[in-house]
Structures are given as C-alpha cells and as structure tokens.
Amino acid sequence: MQKAIYINITGKVQGVGFRPFVFNLAKRLGLKGDVWNDSAGVSIRLLMPCDWENFLKSLQSELPPLAKIETIQTMEVPWEGQQPSDFTIKFSQKGEEATDIVADAATCPQCLAEMKDPNNRRYRYPFINCTHCGPRFTIIKEMPYDRPATSMAKFKLCEACAREYHDPTDRRFHAQPVACPECGPAISGIFSPHTNLHTTLKGEKALQQAIKALKLGQIIALKGLGGFHLACLATEDAPIQLLRERKHRPSKPFAVMLPHSDWLSQICADHINLKHATEVLSSTISPITLLEQSATSPLSSLIAPDLHEVGLMLPANPLQTLLLEGVDAPLVMTSGNASGHAPALSNEEALASLSDIADFFLFHNREIVERADDSVLRFDKRGTTEILRRGRGLAPDSFALPQGFPTDQTILAIGGDLKNSFALLHRGRIFTSPHFGDLNQPDVFAQWQKMLEKFPKLYHAKPEILAYDAHPAYLSHQWAQRQKIPALPIYHHHAHLAACLGENHVPLKTEKKFIGLTLDGLGYGKEGNIWGGECFLANYLSFEWLGGLPPVPLLGGDLAAKEPWRNLLAQFNEFVPDWEKYAEANPIKKYPYSVLLKAAKSGINAPLASSCGRLFEAIACALSIAPEKQSYEGEAACCLEAFASAPTNNVHPLKIPLKGNQLDLETFWQNFLDWNAPKAAKAWGFHDALAKGFADLAKHFAEIYQSEIVVLSGGCLHNRLLKERLQHHLAPLKLLIPSQLPAGDGGIAFGQALIALAQTTAS
Numbered sequence: 001m002q003k004a005i006y007i008n009i010t011g012k013v014q015g016v017g018f019r020p021f022v023f024n025l026a027k028r029l030g031l032k033g034d035v036w037n038d039s040a041g042v043s044i045r046l047l048m049p050c051d052w053e054n055f056l057k058s059l060q061s062e063l064p065p066l067a068k069i070e071t072i073q074t075m076e077v078p079w080e081g082q083q084p085s086d087f088t089i090k091f092s093q094k095g096e097e098a099t100d101i102v103a104d105a106a107t108c109p110q111c112l113a114e115m116k117d118p119n120n121r122r123y124r125y126p127f128i129n130c131t132h133c134g135p136r137f138t139i140i141k142e143m144p145y146d147r148p149a150t151s152m153a154k155f156k157l158c159e160a161c162a163r164e165y166h167d168p169t170d171r172r173f174h175a176q177p178v179a180c181p182e183c184g185p186a187i188s189g190i191f192s193p194h195t196n197l198h199t200t201l202k203g204e205k206a207l208q209q210a211i212k213a214l215k216l217g218q219i220i221a222l223k224g225l226g227g228f229h230l231a232c233l234a235t236e237d238a239p240i241q242l243l244r245e246r247k248h249r250p251s252k253p254f255a256v257m258l259p260h261s262d263w264l265s266q267i268c269a270d271h272i273n274l275k276h277a278t279e280v281l282s283s284t285i286s287p288i289t290l291l292e293q294s295a296t297s298p299l300s301s302l303i304a305p306d307l308h309e310v311g312l313m314l315p316a317n318p319l320q321t322l323l324l325e326g327v328d329a330p331l332v333m334t335s336g337n338a339s340g341h342a343p344a345l346s347n348e349e350a351l352a353s354l355s356d357i358a359d360f361f362l363f364h365n366r367e368i369v370e371r372a373d374d375s376v377l378r379f380d381k382r383g384t385t386e387i388l389r390r391g392r393g394l395a396p397d398s399f400a401l402p403q404g405f406p407t408d409q410t411i412l413a414i415g416g417d418l419k420n421s422f423a424l425l426h427r428g429r430i431f432t433s434p435h436f437g438d439l440n441q442p443d444v445f446a447q448w449q450k451m452l453e454k455f456p457k458l459y460h461a462k463p464e465i466l467a468y469d470a471h472p473a474y475l476s477h478q479w480a481q482r483q484k485i486p487a488l489p490i491y492h493h494h495a496h497l498a499a500c501l502g503e504n505h506v507p508l509k510t511e512k513k514f515i516g517l518t519l520d521g522l523g524y525g526k527e528g529n530i531w532g533g534e535c536f537l538a539n540y541l542s543f544e545w546l547g548g549l550p551p552v553p554l555l556g557g558d559l560a561a562k563e564p565w566r567n568l569l570a571q572f573n574e575f576v577p578d579w580e581k582y583a584e585a586n587p588i589k590k591y592p593y594s595v596l597l598k599a600a601k602s603g604i605n606a607p608l609a610s611s612c613g614r615l616f617e618a619i620a621c622a623l624s625i626a627p628e629k630q631s632y633e634g635e636a637a638c639c640l641e642a643f644a645s646a647p648t649n650n651v652h653p654l655k656i657p658l659k660g661n662q663l664d665l666e667t668f669w670q671n672f673l674d675w676n677a678p679k680a681a682k683a684w685g686f687h688d689a690l691a692k693g694f695a696d697l698a699k700h701f702a703e704i705y706q707s708e709i710v711v712l713s714g715g716c717l718h719n720r721l722l723k724e725r726l727q728h729h730l731a732p733l734k735l736l737i738p739s740q741l742p743a744g745d746g747g748i749a750f751g752q753a754l755i756a757l758a759q760t761t762a763s
C-alpha cells in the first residue's frame with residue numbers, strides 16, 4: 001500500500017477560504033491527495049512520495065488573510081481507499097461542519113481594486129466581498145455557516161455570482177455573502193421626518209445625497225456591518241456641536257473615520273510610528289485606534305475635549321469607502337444609538353430612535369442579524385497592542401485553554417454588568433462574544449439575553465455551568481440565579497486576575513506564586529466588601545486578599561460614581577482634619593456637604609469602598625479639572641491623565657507610604673496639599689506616587705510569598721501613565737499585563753470561565 005502524509009491543522013482555518021487555498025497550493029505544486037474540515041480544524045492527506053515539507057512552508061507563508069494557524073501535526077500513514085489521481089476537496093454531507101465562527105472583516109485590497117475599476121461588474125458596488133473579506137458573524141442566523149442560514153438567503157445568486165461561488169480556483173469560492181448589483185443587496189436613502197422631504201432615493205442617488213448632506217454640515221445615519229453609525233464632518237465645529245446636542249452627549253469622545261491613511265501624518269503627534277499605525281488601521285479588523293493628536297491636527301477640538309488621544313479608523317466596509325471618498329474629509333463615525341440605548345440594527349429601529357438626530361438616512365436591505373460595535377485598541381511605543389473593546393473584526397474570537405485544564409466541560413461565563421461581554425468555554429476553547437456594554441440599559445439587556453441563548457447553539461454547545469459575578473445587585477447575577485443550570489458566583493477581582501493569567505498561558509497547575517494588583521472602579525469582594533484598589537495572592541483556583549487602599553464611604557451610594565466632588569469630600573473627611581481651609585476644597589463648598597457627612601456618620605447611603613477609580617476622581621476634583629457630573633464612565637480620570645505633565649526629572653515630594661497592609665493616604669494628602677506646584681505636575685505626581693505605593697505593596701508581599709510575578713488588571717490599567725509608572729516601579733519583578741483582552745470589565749468573563757473550570761475540576 002502506498003504511503004501518505006497526514007497533516008492536521010488547528011486554529012482559524014474554517015470559513016476563511018482555507019480549503020480552496022490548500023487545493024490551489026497542492027495543484028500548483030503538483031501534489032495528489034485531499035483536504036477536509038474536521039471537528040478540530042482542517043485535515044490534509046498528501047500521497048507520498050512528495051516534498052510535503054516544502055508544501056507546509058508555502059502553506060504557512062502564503063496563508064489567506066483571515067486564517068491563523070495554532071498547531072500543525074504531521075504523521076505518516078498508509079493511504080486508505082482508492083489512490084488519488086489528483087487533489088480534491090472533500091465535502092461532508094451535512095454541508096460545512098465549521099466549528100469556529102469568523103468575525104466580520106474589512107474590505108480586502110482585491111475587492112477595493114475591483115470596486116474602483118469601471119470595467120468590473122462590481123464597479124462602485126457597496127456590498128462587494130469575497131472569501132477574504134466582508135460580513136460573517138453579523139449575518140449568521142444559525143450554524144452550519146451556509147448561505148441559507150444567513151441574512152443573504154433572500155438574495156438568489158445570479159449566474160455570474162453562482163459560477164464564482166462554485167469554482168474552487170475563484171476568490172469567491174463558497175463566500176456566503178457573495179453578491180453583485182444584479183443579485184445582491186442595494187442601498188436606499190430617505191430624509192429624516194423632521195425635514196418634511198418625502199422622496200426615497202435609490203442606489204447611487206442615495207449615496208450622492210448622503211455625501212451632499214455631510215458636506216453641508218448635516219448629520220447622517222448609515223447602516224454598516226454590525227449596526228448603524230451617525231456621521232458628520234470632523235473638521236468643523238458646528239456639525240459636531242449639533243451632534244452633541246442632539247445626541248445628549250456633551251463630552252464623550254467621538255471616533256473619526258479617515259478617507260485614507262495619508263491623513264495620519266497631519267493628525268498624529270510626531271512620535272507616533274505612522275507605518276505601524278497604518279498597518280493596524282488597515283488590518284482586517286479595521287479597529288478604532290487611539291492615537292495622540294498633534295497640536296496642529298485639522299480635527300475639531302470638540303471631538304475629544306480635554307484629551308490628547310483621538311480614536312481613528314479607516315473605512316471598514318465598501319459603503320463607508322464610497323462615502324468617505326465622496327466627502328474627501330474625515331468624518332465623525334459614532335455608534336448610531338440614542339442616549340441610553342443600544343445601537344440600532346434595523347432600518348425601522350434607526351428611524352424610530354435616530355430621527356431627532358440624523359437629517360438623512362442611508363439604508364441597505366441586508367439584515368444585520370447580530371450587533372458588532374467597532375473594536376477599540378491602542379498600541380504602545382514598543383508596538384504592543386492593548387485591546388480596549390472587542391467588537392467587529394475581533395468577535396467572536398476563540399482562545400485555547402491554558403495547559404492542564406480539562407477539555408470536556410461546557411461553561412457559559414456571563415461577565416459583569418458594565419462593559420459586558422461574555423465567554424463560552426467549550427471543547428477546550430474559550431469563545432468570546434462581542435461587546436454589549438451596560439446591561440442596565442433595557443434594550444442592551446434584551447440583546448444580551450437573546451445572544452446568550454443563541455451563542456452556545458452556534459457552537460453546538462449546551463452549557464452545564466454558568467459563571468457569574470458575585471455582586472448581588474448586578475442584573476447579570478440575578479439573571480444567572482433564575483436559570484435552571486448550576487451557577488457559580490465568581491468574585492470580580494479574582495476574575496480580572498484569572499483572565500490575565502489565562503491570556504498569558506499560565507498553566508492550571510504551577511509552582512509559581514502570583515501577586516495580583518487589581519485597580520478599578522468597584523467590584524464585589526469577600527465579606528461584602530466593595531473593592532477597587534487591592535493586592536492579592538492569586539491563582540485560578542483561589543485568591544487571598546492581602547491589602548490595598550483604605551476604604552472610604554461612597555457618599556450618596558451610586559451618585560459617587562457620577563459626581564467627583566463626593567469622592568473628594570469622602571477623602572478629605574477621612575484623611576485631612578482641617579480640609580475646609582484649603583483652596584482644593586472649593587469645588588465641594590457649593591454643595592450641601594455637611595448633610596452628606598452627617599448621613600455618612602449614621603451609615604445612611606454611604607457604603608465603604610476602596611476604589612482606585614473614585615480616588616482618581618477625587619484628585620481630579622481637587623485640581624478643579626473634573627466635570628461636576630461625569631457624562632461617561634472614567635471621564636474625570638481620563639482628563640486627569642491627559643492633564644498630567646511630568647515635573648523636571650520626574651522629581652516630586654508626593655509619597656504614599658505603606659501603613660501595615662494599606663496605602664497611607666493621610667500622609668499622601670498632607671504632601672499633596674502642602675506642595676505648591678503647577679496642577680499638571682501635581683496630576684503627574686499623583687499617578688507616580690500611587691504607582692509607587694502599589695508597587696511597594698506588591699513587592700512587600702512578593703517577598704513574603706517568594707513570588708517573582710505580579711499580575712496587573714482592572715479598568716485603571718487603561719490609564720497609560722499609571723501603567724507606565726507601575727511598570728517602572730515594579731521592576732525587576734516580572735509583570736503579566738492584559739493585552740488581547742480588555743483590562744477592564746470587558747475581560748472578566750474570560751476569567752470567570754477559567755475559575756469555574758478550575759473549581760469544578762478541583763471538587
């Protein structure tokens with residue numbers, strides 16, 4: 001019997017054009033054999049003798065853009081069955097047995113070139129796509145991923161498209177959303193009801209009207225891949241002011257879409273590596289990338305008030321490309337939702353919720369089945385990526401379990417209430433959902449619940465265990481307790497740390513000890529404590545609280561997260577005996593603060609919390625740079641970071657010494673109030689002193705427990721200055737820092753899943 005080489009490949013190899021790629025490569029190299037999808041990836045057999053090592057080399061270097069290989073195993077086997085005379089793709093009877101779901105991908109260079117070619121049949125067609133690009137997750141109704149199971153089902157392929165779809169040598173072979181002007185989706189446009197213009201425009205006319213409206217300074221709503229966007233000119237103040245008023249969004253930064261990457265050199269600060277920025281922006285993810293602006297940036301200052309960074313992106317779908325080309329100027333491109341609501345997905349929802357905001361609507365008739373907001377990330381000087389939000393292009397995603405975890409369990413980890421995303425642990429992998437946001441918004445909660453039911457079905461999974469946040473007031477917590485499957489409560493900060501251990505591939509069983517620092521807003525801790533600036537000894541299975549910030553009352557309960565002055569009052573009342581004499585107390589004095597203090601004394605509506613986030617808000621307020629009311633989470637802290645400027649040689653008198661296992665804020669405040677220095681230097685000094693204080697705490701316990709590794713997590717790690725100072729002061733200890741998962745609450749579901757699996761394995 002003749003021999004064969006059997007090759008098994010795992011990773012993102014299904015639904016990304018991998019088999020036709022293998023087919024064409026094998027043909028080119030004159031190899032005989034076959035390729036098929038299996039439950040774990042893709043399998044290939046090559047008839048021996050052949051130069052299979054050369055085949056593998058080409059396979060890895062010429063990979064299709066959306067494919068990613070995790071493992072390759074090879075084995076010599078006898079060739080079973082009839083000897084092949086050629087290379088073939090084997091299809092299973094049940095259609096595509098895809099096990100992984102691919103995220104939507106930005107338009108590929110070939111499709112862009114075709115769209116710009118007047119001789120191409122898809123010239124200026126806003127839905128051009130191929131195996132390497134276009135919608136995926138957002139059009140899937142059920143698995144297996146096949147056209148009838150997507151929102152493309154209603155568009156019957158024309159002859160020309162069908163030919164491409166069935167030809168393994170074509171770029172559109174089995175591309176489910178394949179379409180053309182003859183047979184595919186189309187755009188239309190209407191004026192907002194408040195304009196009293198009742199014409200409906202079709203195709204190119206609708207697009208031209210949208211371009212005209214934008215150039216006139218109007219606001220348009222346009223349908224994208226994973227939801228609607230609101231757009232207006234980004235280089236002029238008036239349209240942005242109008243958008244802010246109509247959207248009731250006074251200061252939260254807007255993302256900006258650029259017509260092309262040439263704009264980066266005008267907008268970005270000198271030190272930005274433009275080559276790297278261009279690569280990131282034009283990747284298949286096409287994310288919003290946070291970049292520092294130059295002083296001469298042509299963008300309106302109303303886009304990101306008081307901040308240095310601005311979120312930039314390039315067109316992610318063909319319709320956006322055509323629109324931006326037509327306007328030929330940067331556009332604000334923000335999520336198409338009314339204040340306090342989820343982004344609109346259907347034309348009807350958009351009309352109902354955005355008519356007071358948009359002047360013109362650019363619709364299309366391909367249904368958005370699932371929501372996917374734009375992903376957000378940034379990179380540091382070394383080029384290391386920090387993902388802040390996983391949406392279009394990055395979700396769903398899947399991660400292999402770290403070593404030592406069993407692979408036979410199915411766990412649904414539902415995340416927390418804020419910045420929610422969830423995770424499904426199944427067949428030894430963790431599949432992460434897109435970002436949902438704040439579950440306290442009823443329509444977000446409804447979208448989330450629907451997706452929680454659908455997501456496991458897409459992966460043919462039946463959750464055996466739910467993992468959820470231990471906070472009893474969380475809606476997600478209450479939802480989990482209503483379900484009929486066993487549910488495990490997971491402490492918030494333990495989940496943060498486990499997520500970071502997991503993304504850094506720390507095995508389940510290890511001799512190593514980990515000191516964890518979790519710095520964030522609030523999380524429910526052991527014995528009902530509200531934590532947010534803590535030091536732990538932690539692994540997947542357990543975590544032990546070691547110390548952290550001293551707790552102070554949240555004056556007015558939830559209001560403390562909205563109004564920074566309440567946190568300054570709490571700090572002063574706790575740590576500064578004669579605080580009323582300082583100028584820094586002025587922002588407090590216009591409020592009836594003594595009533596609050598009295599209430600706190602009697603324990604009314606003033607739960608204790610050791611929150612790092614609230615401390616940032618107090619400092620911002622003391623320096624008079626905090627808003628009276630925060631209009632978005634973390635606003636005061638973002639302003640404080642942007643405002644900070646290093647004193648000469650980084651020298652300052654601020655210290656937060658250790659007092660037992662706590663940071664001594666009494667000493668800090670005395671230093672802070674006595675130091676006569678520019679506010680920007682004080683803002684910087686605070687970041688540095690806080691980082692030094694936490695670093696000293698971590699080092700203290702690292703010595704006691706003979707640990708050499710510190711795990712950092714929590715939303716405050718999105719503060720670049722704080723992170724940089726922590727890295728500085730924690731040297732020479734080894735650090736584990738979130739990068740692929742958000743350091744904030746968007747990453748905790750991943751940690752919940754790992755902890756739940758560790759606990760069920762141990763018991």
Ligand SMILES: [Zn+2]
Nearest residue numbers: 108111130133
């Ligand atoms: Zn393409």
Ligand SMILES: [Zn+2]
Nearest residue numbers: 158161180183
């Ligand atoms: Zn067609």
